[in-house]
Amino acid sequence: MNEVSPAGEPLIRLRGITKEYTRGGETLRVLENLDLDVARGSFEALMGPSGSGKSTLLNLLAGLDAPTQGTVEVDGKRIDQMSEGKLASWRSNHVGFVFQSYNLLPVLTAVENVELPLLLTPVASSERRKRAETALRVVGLTDRMGHYPRQLSGGQEQRVAIARAIVNDPLLIVADEPTGDLDRASADDILRLLETLNRDLGKTIVIVTHDPAAAERARITHHLDKGKLRA
Amino acid sequence: MTFLGLAAKNLGRNKVRTGLTVLGVAVAVLTFLLLRTVVSAWTAGADHAAKDRVVTRHKVTFVMTLPKRYADDVRKAPGVKLSSWANWFGGRDPAHEDEFFATFAVDGKTYFAVVPELVVGEAQMAAFLEDKSGCIVGDMLAKKLGYALGQKVTLESGIYPATETPWTFTVRGIYTATARNVDRVSLMFHWDYLNDALPEARRDEVGWIMSRVEDPTRTADIGAGIDQLFDERDIQTLSQDEHTFLKSFMAGFSAVLTAFDIISVVILAIMTLILGNTIAMGVRERTSEFATMRAIGFLPKHIAVFILSEAVTLGLLGGALGLVIAFPLVEGLLGRWLEENMGAIFPFFRLPLPVVGLAFALSVALGVLASLLPARTAARIKVTEALRRVA
Numbered sequence: 160m161n162e163v164s165p166a167g168e169p170l171i172r173l174r175g176i177t178k179e180y181t182r183g184g185e186t187l188r189v190l191e192n193l194d195l196d197v198a199r200g201s202f203e204a205l206m207g208p209s210g211s212g213k214s215t216l217l218n219l220l221a222g223l224d225a226p227t228q229g230t231v232e233v234d235g236k237r238i239d240q241m242s243e244g245k246l247a248s249w250r251s252n253h254v255g256f257v258f259q260s261y262n263l264l265p266v267l268t269a270v271e272n273v274e275l276p277l278l279l280t281p282v283a284s285s286e287r288r289k290r291a292e293t294a295l296r297v298v299g300l301t302d303r304m305g306h307y308p309r310q311l312s313g314g315q316e317q318r319v320a321i322a323r324a325i326v327n328d329p330l331l332i333v334a335d336e337p338t339g340d341l342d343r344a345s346a347d348d349i350l351r352l353l354e355t356l357n358r359d360l361g362k363t364i365v366i367v368t369h370d371p372a373a374a375e376r377a378r379i380t381h382h383l384d385k386g387k388l389r390a
Numbered sequence: 391m392t393f394l395g396l397a398a399k400n401l402g403r404n405k406v407r408t409g410l411t412v413l414g415v416a417v418a419v420l421t422f423l424l425l426r427t428v429v430s431a432w433t434a435g436a437d438h439a440a441k442d443r444v445v446t447r448h449k450v451t452f453v454m455t456l457p458k459r460y461a462d463d464v465r466k467a468p469g470v471k472l473s474s475w476a477n478w479f480g481g482r483d484p485a486h487e488d489e490f491f492a493t494f495a496v497d498g499k500t501y502f503a504v505v506p507e508l509v510v511g512e513a514q515m516a517a518f519l520e521d522k523s524g525c526i527v528g529d530m531l532a533k534k535l536g537y538a539l540g541q542k543v544t545l546e547s548g549i550y551p552a553t554e555t556p557w558t559f560t561v562r563g564i565y566t567a568t569a570r571n572v573d574r575v576s577l578m579f580h581w582d583y584l585n586d587a588l589p590e591a592r593r594d595e596v597g598w599i600m601s602r603v604e605d606p607t608r609t610a611d612i613g614a615g616i617d618q619l620f621d622e623r624d625i626q627t628l629s630q631d632e633h634t635f636l637k638s639f640m641a642g643f644s645a646v647l648t649a650f651d652i653i654s655v656v657i658l659a660i661m662t663l664i665l666g667n668t669i670a671m672g673v674r675e676r677t678s679e680f681a682t683m684r685a686i687g688f689l690p691k692h693i694a695v696f697i698l699s700e701a702v703t704l705g706l707l708g709g710a711l712g713l714v715i716a717f718p719l720v721e722g723l724l725g726r727w728l729e730e731n732m733g734a735i736f737p738f739f740r741l742p743l744p745v746v747g748l749a750f751a752l753s754v755a756l757g758v759l760a761s762l763l764p765a766r767t768a769a770r771i772k773v774t775e776a777l778r779r780v781a
Contacts, residue, residue, distance in 0.1 A: 215774075262777075275391075
């Protein structure tokens with residue numbers, strides 16, 4: 160079953176996506192002939208049971224993986240045909256990542272973690288710091304800039320991760336179970352923050368979640384089951 | 391923050407492990423330096439041999455002697471400027487049983503002209519030449535055994551055992567040297583004194599003949615010319631430039647030197663494994679971080695450069711620490727002690743600069759080598775799988 164977002168020209172257009180993995184000589188089909196559009200400025204959630212292919216789908220539309228069959232088009236560009244180097248450069252310029260376990264570098268302070276993606280750009284050192292500080296201000300962590308991840312709560316770490324995701328001003332933010340490791344109050348904070356980024360800054364956001372409360376915040380929720388989208 | 395700053399911060403992640411690794415590399419570098427310095431000091435005599443000297447010995451082995459009259463023939467050979475001769479006496483001072491030093495019977499009138507790097511004051515030389523039982527000792531030997539001018543020294547020799555009277559000498563001179571690599575713990579006495587005391591059958595034999603030549607670039611030709619003089623005699627000779635002669639003399643110790651070479655390589659291999667193990671552990675622990683960096687746009691080459699930078703820094707720190715320990719240890723303590731107490735074997739035991747440079751360069755180069763496999767592994771991680779393992 161296919162699902163296409165109704166509003167305007169989609170930012171993301173997936174067509175005929177099939178993804179297979181080979182494990183121990185056995186081929187496993189994770190996604191099957193799937194179509195999906197995500198509108199520009201949308202906030203969408205992918206839900207489904209474990210093994211339904213949610214994270215795989217997220218990886219494909221974020222340029223972390225390539226489909227076995229089908230096309231992935233983001234902002235008018237086919238990313239499924241890009242070389243590894245071009246794809247890395249494309250991700251660094253167009254995608255912000257938020258992970259369940261935050262994935263901050265423990266040896267870097269909050270502001271240095273946020274600055275990390277900017278190391279790949281020609282931006283000057285002082286400007287990098289300024290942009291990182293701005294991103295931390297957006298997520299409400301101005302008073303934690305010099306703190307290391309071990310000195311932060313889980314919610315604060317995830318805020319730093321979100322600041323790192325937006326510091327490059329990406330078109331798209333993808334979040335894989337962004338509230339999975341958080342308590343309810345912290346999870347609500349993070350979801351509110353994502354909503355704000357979507358509403359006030361116009362960021363297109365796609366999240367994978369098991370959390371119905373998280374899915375409720377999204378404008379559109381896609382349900383996956385056995386590699387197919389359910390209506 | 392910069393790329394290099396990030397690599398440096400990663401080294402501070404596990405300070406104990408980084409510290410122990412740096413220490414491990416430092417110990418390996420120190421051991422390597424000591425071994426190479428031993429080899430260098432051992433071969434220093436040959437490496438700094440006079441270029442204008444030819445040594446003539448028995449063609450079969452230098453243990454066998456030559457007729458003394460050969461020395462007169464060699465002196466007249468084309469291209470020879472000066473010549474002298476000497477015998478290995480193999481003496482020991484019974485008052486200092488455990489001390490080894492070289493003892494030679496030499497032709498007092500000519501020996502010091504052929505070996506000008508041994509310096510004796512004029513008055514002392516005159517006193518030596520006037521006293522048939524006189525001897526000249528190196529200044530470090532004199533200092534070590536307390537020998538003074540005018541002192542009687544009695545030696546025992548396994549090669550020339552004393553018959554009626556013991557081998558007693560009077561110290562008439564103390565030599566110094568023009569270069570630090572020259573042995574300053576030897577004792578020389580008059581060949582005549584030895585020869586006259588020997589039974590008839592053992593008289594008029596010399597161990598080797600040393601000659602200074604007019605043209606140092608022609609030592610091979612001049613040596614061949616000398617050997618030709620004795621081709622038709624009962625005893626043939628082998629003449630070599632001093633470097634080759636000393637090298638052939640040291641060939642007897644080649645097994646020891648080879649063992650030192652092998653141990654040096656083993657030490658370097660251990661150092662590489664220490665570094666490789668540390669780097670590999672660090673890389674394994676940071677798989678998720680590398681996956682995250684790859685996800686946000688870092689390329690495999692960036693990851694590889696991070697890891698290489700860390701390994702090079704570890705190698706640099708370890709190499710530098712090894713040198714910081716080695717210099718005072720060798721130059722201030724060990725080297726001085728060895729020169730004073732084992733000067734016959736190690737007349738000059740100091741860190742050779744080329745060896746220092748080599749050790750430092752190797753600590754960095756092997757750091758790179760040790761990190762190649764972990765760097766390749768980290769650069770090739772499958773981002774989605776690594777991220778899934780974290781989640």
